[in-house]
Amino acid sequence: MAEVNPDCGEAAELSQAALSELLDQCEDQFAVLEKLQNEIILCEPDFCENPQDQSINRLIATEAELKQWLTVEPSLLSANSEVLLKAGKDEMLKLCSELEMVATCCETKRAKLRETKVLEQKWLEEKQQVLLAACDHVKRLEMEKKILSEHSILQDTKEKIKKMKDYQERLMECLGDILEKHLPLPHNESSSNKKKKSIEQEVNEDLISLNEILEMLMNKVLKSPHDPYVTIDDRFWPPYVEMLLRYGIAVRHQENNFKIRLETFF
Numbered sequence: 001m002a003e004v005n006p007d008c009g010e011a012a013e014l015s016q017a018a019l020s021e022l023l024d025q026c027e028d029q030f031a032v033l034e035k036l037q038n039e040i041i042l043c044e045p046d047f048c049e050n051p052q053d054q055s056i057n058r059l060i061a062t063e064a065e066l067k068q069w070l071t072v073e074p075s076l077l078s079a080n081s082e083v084l085l086k087a088g089k090d091e092m093l094k095l096c097s098e099l100e101m102v103a104t105c106c107e108t109k110r111a112k113l114r115e116t117k118v119l120e121q122k123w124l125e126e127k128q129q130v131l132l133a134a135c136d137h138v139k140r141l142e143m144e145k146k147i148l149s150e151h152s153i154l155q156d157t158k159e160k161i162k163k164m165k166d167y168q169e170r171l172m173e174c175l176g177d178i179l180e181k182h183l184p185l186p187h188n189e190s191s192s193n194k195k196k197k198s199i200e201q202e203v204n205e206d207l208i209s210l211n212e213i214l215e216m217l218m219n220k221v222l223k224s225p226h227d228p229y230v231t232i233d234d235r236f237w238p239p240y241v242e243m244l245l246r247y248g249i250a251v252r253h254q255e256n257n258f259k260i261r262l263e264t265f266f
Contacts, residue, residue: 018082036065176211183210186237208235210243217250217262229259 185207208216213236221228232241241260244250253259 015082018080018086021080022083172211172215175214176209179209179211179214183240183243185209206235207237210240213240213244214249214262217260221262228261229253229256230261232258232260 216230217228220230241250245252245260248263250260251263253261
């Protein structure tokens with residue numbers, strides 16, 4: 001914005017005639033104001049018992065004066081072109097100074113907005129990079145999901161089943177070792193006990209171990225849950241069956257005492 005030279009207003013000073021005319025007009029205006037002030041003072045009472053009433057009277061007088069001034073049509077301060085030119089130049093210089101101040105404030109604000117814009121653009125770029133990285137990660141996961149075929153899923157399932165079977169076999173082996181150690185078959189007893197008996201007892205060589213009985217009961221429940229009963233024959237040593245029934249591990253059939261099943265455990 002082009003700066004205005006303040007000396008241009010000082011170069012054209014008012015002439016003596018214009019200055020005298022302006023002073024006369026000012027004296028006339030001062031006389032009018034003084035007359036109006038005197039009228040207002042005369043309208044006010046010298047003494048008022050209630051200060052609130054005095055304030056109200058002053059307010060009414062001021063409002064009446066305002067209405068009177070609003071009805072007066074505005075007129076030029078002076079008809080002299082030289083006076084008007086000087087007043088216009090002074091007003092223009094004042095307006096230019098104010099506009100320069102406004103322009104300076106706008107420049108400062110625009111500089112701050114530029115800094116904010118740079119920071120916002122940097123933040124936007126960072127967020128866009130994060131968004132691109134997230135999109136790439138999602139695409140990579142989708143590709144991996146598509147590559148994962150049904151065969152690989154089936155192989156994984158088979159491996160899990162195999163691990164479960166191996167674990168079951170180890171558990172059964174541990175159970176068999178414990179039962180063989182603490183609950184052996186009758187033919188594992190020492191021969192000294194047999195000699196003490198007057199009557200020799202015949203031992204069935206086809207007897208199955210307690211571990212095998214439990215395995216039969218569990219397999220029966222898994223293979224045919226609608227008919228989980230196992231028929232008792234000569235291979236089942238009666239003490240084993242009695243122990244299973246007594247400790248609630250197995251139960252008899254309600255109609256056939258020669259059938260037992262594994263108790264339902266929850």
